[in-house]
Amino acid sequence: MYAFDFERPSTLAEAEKALAGEDAQALGGGQTLIPTLKQRLAMPEKLVSLGAIQEIKGVCKGDDGALCVGGGTTHATVAREAAADYPALAALAAHIGDPAVRNRGTIGGSIANNDPAACYPAAVLASGATVVTNKRKIAADDYFKGMFETALDEGEIITEVRFPVPEKASYQKFEQPASRFALVGVFVAKYADGVRVGVTGASEGGVFRWTEAEAALSADFSTGAVEGMARPADGMMSDLHGSAAYRAHLVGVMTRRAVAAAS
Amino acid sequence: MPKDHEGIGAGTKRREDVRFLTGAGNYTDDINVHGQAHVHFLRSDVAHGRLKKVDTAAAEGMPGVIRVFTGADFEGVGGLPCGWCVTDRHGQPMQEPAHPVLAQGKVRHVGDPIAAVVAETAEQARDAAEAIEVEIEDLPAVIDMKAALEEGATKVHDDLTSNLCYDWGFVEENREAVDKAIKEAAHVTTLELKNQRLVANPMEPRVAVGDFNRGTGEHTLYTTSQNPHVIRLLMGAFVLGIPEHKLRVVAPDVGGGFGSKIFHYAEEAFCTFAAKAVNRPVKWTSSRSEAFISDAQGRDHVTKIELALDKDNNFTAIRTETYANMGAYLSTFAPSVPTWLHGTLMAGNYKTPNIYVNVKAVFTNTVPVDAYRGAGRPEATYQLERVIDKAARELGVDPIALRRQNFVTEFPYATPVAVEYDTGDYHGTMDVLEKMADLSGFEARRKESEARGKLRGLGLNCYIEACGIAPSQLVGQLGARAGLYESATVRVNATGGIVVMTGSHSHGQGHETTFPQVIADMIGIDADMIEIEHGDTANTPMGMGTYGSRSIAVGGSAMVRAAEKVINKAKKIAAHLMEASEADVELKDGQFSVAGTDKSVAWGDVTLAAYVPHNYPLDEIEPGLEETAFYDPSNFTYPAGAYACEVEVDPETGKVEIKRFAAADDFGNIINPMIVDGQVHGGIGQGIGQALLENCVYDESGQILSASFMDYAMPRADDVPFYDVDHSSQTPCTHNPLGVKGCGEAGAIGSPPAVVNAVIDALHSGGHKVDHIDMPVSPARVWAAMNA
Amino acid sequence: MPQVSMTVNGKPASGDVEGRTLLSSFLRDTLGLTGTHVGCDTSQCGACVVHVDGEAVKACTMFALEAEGAEVATIEGQAAPDGTLNAIQAAFQEHHGLQCGFCTPGMVMSAAALLKDNPKPSEAEIRDYLEGNLCRCTGYHNIVKAIMAASGQDVGAIAAE
Known part of the structure; x- marks a missing residue:
């Protein structure tokens, strides 16, 4: 790692101030950022740990019925505390990385990084969630801008993610055998006004909504509605773990399994 | 007598576990020598290229930098040797390229070390390595083995005639009979397949710490090795020119090997060399990322096999053609793997009368390939x-x-x-x-x-496998440049406890538990009276180490031979103490007795007499009770x-x-x-x-x-x-x-x-x-x- | 240079660190607690697992300064002061759940975290929980068996399916 200054503010206000400087970077749980720093692929002047800011941690229920997850909440906490209100989200969190990673990694860190194979972006997009920062509220559809790209500005901190709770939902992940990230992960969420399908791991453009499947499932929420339906291989990622055609195929398989498992 | 749970055949719990379970193991990275500096290797990020410039001036001025080394510092120093020379189908020796410690002239695989920075801290060394200016003229990378052998292919080594290391036929005299049997077969099944390249990935990455004692001129290398004596011999004799008595190699607790820690690596030679050059201990700890581009890799064969059967489905012939990837350089035992450890096993468990194996070993711009489990x-x-x-x-x-x-x-x-x-x-x-x-x-x-x-x-x-490598005279004929015996010293202390110093090395196999089980049975004493020492050339006899499932078959046999010598001598002492004929003395359950009498003397009394020879046959035998044996097997197992x-x-x-x-x-x-x-x-x-x-x-x-x-x-x-x-x-x-x-x-x-x-x-x-x-x-x- | 203070295995510990100093480095290099091992640089092997405030974390993927004021437990603090192995350690020895020993500290610390939350895990739950702990020696058989045994389950006749 290159050398950097380190700050660990205990309030959001202090964190904003600390991040105001040149080349300062926020540190969530560090489960992706620290390995990146080890490879010397990032060179921040200053790292600002968000780990001591209590006001952005925790899971609660909003007045509108949405599940509100603080940006600094670990995956392990979501797995525990969202289980009653949003079991599909809790199950997703319970299978990110491994137990030790889940004890450090945070939702804010995950969606700020927007790894194209990360799990959370699929849930955020499929839930039509709202990403709340220290500056504004961003609708999920406006937030993800492609692989590792988001609508966040420099120094902007995710304080909360608000998930409208669906009637039924499920996340089905087919794991890349080495990293155990999603080779393809599909989050299906059924709301009163329609179904949303978020797909991660598959596309060169990062997480996306499979609108054809959404339309079919909104009309008929059954595996039959998406039977035989497949994404074209164009634009799918291709690497040593799976071709574009294989990923496109898995999008269909995982979508059907998510529909079947939705509860 | 040994307790029921600790002789041969008992599932004795491992004594080494206690230190591993309490964080008290002593792995190489746990060793820090006072005053040590750290090295970072600047490695090639291209697979093949000509080094046009390696300018270290800026790096030398960086904070904490002690010295920057390049290939030029190793001119006149030997390269990493290959321990096995394979003779090809035509009776010619394999092509054997030079393997410098730091690249000279060319880089030949991603990870090939170009320069090394020795600095006060590992991070400072890495910072400075980034400041080295390197210019590389890219050359086409030779990756596919068959393409590598085509006429006009870019050569990995300019001074060799081609990328072919050897074209081996085995048994060459079988060739015609095999061709004939296949032609006449009722059925021939053909299969083309790849045995893919693997990375051994023991959980402990490699580490080397070099130390030099200016006062005595002695070098010490702590290293993650399965065979410290082999490293001492190869590095001392062929690379750095240090006689064995001035070079100690210590392989303490080693976190798995699976073959990848058999070989002598550039980093070991570098740390030993640099420790003297900068007059500071020098430590290198591999990261996992570095291991993927610097540890020898495994397998990587492309094969066509044909199996011929007669009308009754009896196997009549096997013919194989394999392309074996050597990578960019010959790792220590690489040439032996696709030949003598592969062709000789092609009969499997079956009585196929005609077998012919052809192997073409190929140089490519990839990490060297050698033995893996x-x-x-x-x-x-x-x-x-x-x-x-x-x-x-x-x-x-x-x-x-x-x-x-x-x-x-x-x-x-x-x-x-x-x-x-x-x-x-x-x-x-x-x-x-x-x-x-x-x-x-x-x-x-x-x-x-x-x-x-x-x-x-x-x-x-x-x-079927061939283990317990192996008879030295045979492997010598096959091209091995080493003997493959094993050694043990059984040192009996005055009060009857025993220390066995074995040339075998445990990196997970449990020698410290199993070897005492054997001795406990032979003498009839508790296994906890017996300690095993291994992994330090300073206190163990010349040994060949652990690989090829050889520890108990070869190392254990050496220990048995040494223990037999000890017991024979102890019987002489016991005979003297009991005033009996040596031929009548029996050893059972830790007691020497005279057949047909009630005379007996305990193990501990005899061992004490050996070191306090007041009542002792000094005119017949020397005091003391310590014997060494070297065991050279007559066959594989x-x-x-x-x-x-x-x-x-x-x-x-x-x-x-x-x-x-x-x-x-x-x-x-x-x-x-x-x-x-x-x-x-x-x-x-x-x-x-x-x-x-x-x-x-x-x-x-x-x-x-x-x-x-x-x-x-x-x-x-x-x-x-x-x-x-x-x-x-x-x-x-x-x-x-x-x-x-x-x-x-x-x-x-x-x-x-x-x-x-x-x-x-x-x-x-x-x-x-x-x-x-x-x-x-x-x-x-x-x-x-x-x-x- | 910043200073960090924490409690390690029940004893106060502090030292000067850089911002980039990892908890694993602080434990190994500053405190000499070399039982915490580092086997990779991508946060996957788990040889470095320790407990921070009671939760399993990878000490190589956390800065020392993030453990300011925390209670840290490492492999060195698991046995009783007289050296008696705890139930998990004893089960690993009894069932040969280790060979080279390098992954072992992380395995033991992960197993401890698992059994704290789930005192009688099934085979599948154990295998799932160990997703972040690589072992290259044992094929995991005896590790899983040892953890089942440590939780008081009968492992006399375990087999596939």
Whole structure:
């Protein structure tokens, strides 16, 4: 790692101030950022740990019925505390990385990084969630801008993610055998006004909504509605773990399994 | 007498576990020598290129930098030697390129070290390494083996005639007879396959600490090695010119090896050299990322095998052609792996009269390839057992029956590939397997899987391996530049306790527990009176180390020989003490007695007399009780086994799940069944890893695409099931004193074909006529094969 | 240079660190607690697992300064002061759940975290929980068996399926 200054503010206000400087970077749980720093692929002047800011941690229920997850909440906490209100989200969190990673990694860190194979972006997009920062509220559809790209500005901190709770939902992940990230992960969420399908791991453009499947499932929420339906291989990622055609195929398989498992 | 739970055959709990379980192990990275500096290696990020400039001026001025080394500093210093010279089909020695410690003139693989920065801290060394200005003129990367051998291909080594290391034929005299037998066969089954490149990945990355004592002129190297004496000899004699008495090599607790820590590496030589040059201890700790581009890798064979059968399905001939990747340089024992550790095993468990093996070893711009768990034998077993399975399917016969029909049944058996199996019972071992794996219940299990929408398959495999490497005179004839004996000193202390100093090395095998079990039995004392020392050239006799499942068969035998010498001398002393004839003295349960009398004297009284020789036959023998033996085996040992694997394939995703795995092995006599089980489990785990998950992949420019655990799929706990293992089938080795054969590699050899055969069987049960899928049989590959 | 203070295995510990100093480095290099091992640089092998405030974390993927004021438990603090192995350690020895020993500290610390939350885990739960702990020696068989045994389950006749 290159050398950097380190700050660990205990309030959001202090964190904003600390991040105001040149080349300062926020540190969530560090489960992706620290390995990146080890490879010397990032060179921040200053790292600002968000780990001591209590006001952005925790899971609660909003007045509108949405599940509100603080940006600094670990995956392990979501797995525990969202289980009653949003079991599909809790199950997703319970299978990110491994137990030790889940004890450090945070939702804010995950969606700020927007790894194209990360799990959370699929849930955020499929839930039509709202990403709340220290500056504004961003609708999920406006937030993800492609692989590792988001609508966040420099120094902007995710304080909360608000998930409208669906009637039924499920996340089905087919794991890349080495990293155990999603080779393809599909989050299906059924709301009163329609179904949303978020797909991660598959596309060169990062997480996306499979609108054809959404339309079919909104009309008929059954595996039959998406039977035989497949994404074209164009634009799918291709690497040593799976071709574009294989990923496109898995999008269909995982979508059907998510529909079947939705509860 | 030894307690019931600690002699030969007892599942004694491991004494070394206590330190490992409490964080008190002493691994090389735990060693910090006062005043040490740290080195960071600047490695090539291109696979092939000419070094135009390496300017270290800026780096030398960086904070904490002590000195920057380049290839120029190693001119006149020897290169890394190769320990085995293979002679080709035409009687010519292999092509053997130079292997400098730091690159000179060219870089030949991603990871090839260009320069080394020694600094106060590891981070400062890395900071400075980034400031070295390197200009490289890119050259075309030679990656594909067959392309590498084409006329006009870019040469990895300019001074060699081509990229061909050797073209080996074995046995060359068999060639015509094999061709004829194949021409005349009733049926010939042909299979082309790859045995993919693997990365050994012991959990402990390599570490080296060099130290130099200015006062005495002595060098010390602490290193993660399976064989410290071999490193001392190779580095001392061939690289740095340091005589053995001025060079101590210590391999303390070592966190796994699997072959990758046999070899002498540039970093070891560098740290030893630099410690003297900068007059500071110099430490290098590999990161995992660095390990992927600097540890010797394994396997990487491309093979065509043909199996000929007569009209009664008897095997009549086997012909194979293999391209074996050497990588950019010859690692220490690389040339031996595709030849003497591979071709000699091509008979398998079968009495095939005609066998010819051709191997072309090829230089490419990739990380060097050398022995990895099994080393050559997994490659031989895999192709043979895959082609037999394919033949059974083509002929419509039961794969077990086809194997049984062709088993070697009479021993000793001289194969057409130059080795003689001393003993075995392949039918007996298969009987054990059929029972333990409940093969008769398979069809019911298949139906149950099908009811859940899964395809179930059963895969069988038999293997033979040659272990206990090996008779020195024989391996010398075959090109080894080392002897392959083992040594032990048995030092008995005055109060009767014993220290055994062995040339074997434990990096997980449990020598500290099993070796005392043997001595405890021989003398009849508690095993806790016996300590094992290993891994330090300063206090152990010259040994060849641990690999090739040789520790108990060769190292254990050396220890037995030394202990026998000790006991013989002790009997002389006891005879004197009891005023009896030496010929009448017996040793049992730690007591010397005289046959037919009530005279006896305890072990401890005799050992005390040896060191306090007041009443002692000084005119006949010297005081003291310490003996050394060197044991050179007369043959390899030949463990064999039969494995069965059941898988389920998810037809929608292609994902394979191992449902059952049974292994019946014949290891001859067993010292500690608990440890033997563990060795087999571990080998199977690695074999399943190879079969389903692991793959070291280079792109056409020579970049490694699987250069971390993010892309190189290591088997995890949920990738594997519990394994059923059994070693009740025992035909003791006929030529070593313990009747042991070795068990370390069996699982890794026996499991990959069983898994792949099971997957192919599952696909056929679902109507997919798939002949073969190369390993790793990943979901993507299975799906592609099903949808081809 | 910043200073960090924490409690390690029940004893106060502090030292000067850089911002980039990892908890694993602080434990190994500053405190000499070399039982915490580093086997990779991508946060996957788990040889470095320790407990921070009672939760399993990878000490190589956490800065020392993030453990300011925390209670840290490492492999060195698991046995009783007289050296008696705890139930998990004893089960690993009894069932040969280790060979080279390098992954072992992380395995033991992960197993401890698992059994704290789930005192009688099934085989599948154990295998799932160990997703972040790689072992290259044992094929996991005896590790899983040892953890089942440590939780008081009968492991006399374990087999596949």
